Amino acid sequence: MSCEGIIHIVDDDRAAREGLGFLLSSLGLEIREHASAAALLGMIGDQAEGCILADVRMPEMTGLELLDELKRRNCPLPVIMITGHGDVPMAVRAMRAGAIDFFEKPVDGMALVDRIKDALAASRERAREARKTASLREKTNSLTAREAEVARAVARGLQNKQIATELGISPKTVEIHRHNVMEKMGAGSTADLVRQLVAAGWAEI
Structure with missing residues (x-):
């Protein structure tokens, strides 16, 4: 696993998914591509560091429904939403559901990369604090x-x-x-x- 954590790309559009994957992997970032929200949920486990890029409009489980499920599972990974059909109400709903940002296709690659780096830094800090809390709880117990x-x-x-x-x-x-x-x-x-x-x-x- 990358020391920075894994970036999960969730999009049913193969071309969009692979395009983002190529961009991020070319920068030395470790990625995993998923064709559906269910595919991500089936393998993400208890990963503590990394982030998720999820398309809003996907069949079976939408990106917004994925956000709700990740929240229910107490998943600590920051989520960035991406859509080709975004509008202000959808963006507001995504942010209220826990997304840290919202990008419309075609995505500004460098702006997205900057936001991903922020997300990874926040993820590392959150994981560090979680480890400290767990260690402290173990000692007091x-x-x-x-x-x-x-x-x-x-x-x-x-x-x-x-x-x-x-x-x-x-x-x-x-x-x-x-x-x-x-x-x-x-x-x-x-x-x-x-x-x-x-x-x-x-x-x-």
């Missing part, structure tokens, strides 16, 4: 109930003796739990731990 209590108390700015009093345990036990929390969270300092807990929604700045 690894904490025991007592470790979680200690972590929340630390995030509130309490010292070990205060935490011990609040939880009804010894300061030494608090110290052990705090050490375990730091290790499991991969935190290099209390400030680092608090930043992670804020990001996890466990504390407020």
Whole structure:
């Protein structure tokens, strides 16, 4: 897979599909061509990075219906709509359904490429944030109930003796739990731990 992600071209018009594919592949971008929305949905899986170029007017499932289905599946890939018969209401509907842009045929190739690059950059950033969130969730889920209590108390700015009093345990036990929390969270300092807990929604700045 390209480091930039795959660009999926969805169009029942073979000539249009192959023309776009040739343009994008000549720029070193990795593409996949699909003759229908169903073909795309059948293979896209959980791809996290890339973007989709979809024609609006296709048989069986239109581009707008494809947008709705991608949204239902929580697909993170940005979608750019393309049509040979566009009008303002259709463009508005596509944007409201989640498309990031709308191009009419014949497409301005360089303008489309610029928009695709923006979409790929946004896709990479979204995927990076998703990985960070998943990693953070995995770390917080690894904490025991007592470790979680200690972590929340630390995030509130309490010292070990205060935490011990609040939880009804010894300061030494608090110290052990705090050490375990730091290790499991991969935190290099209390400030680092608090930043992670804020990001996890466990504390407020």
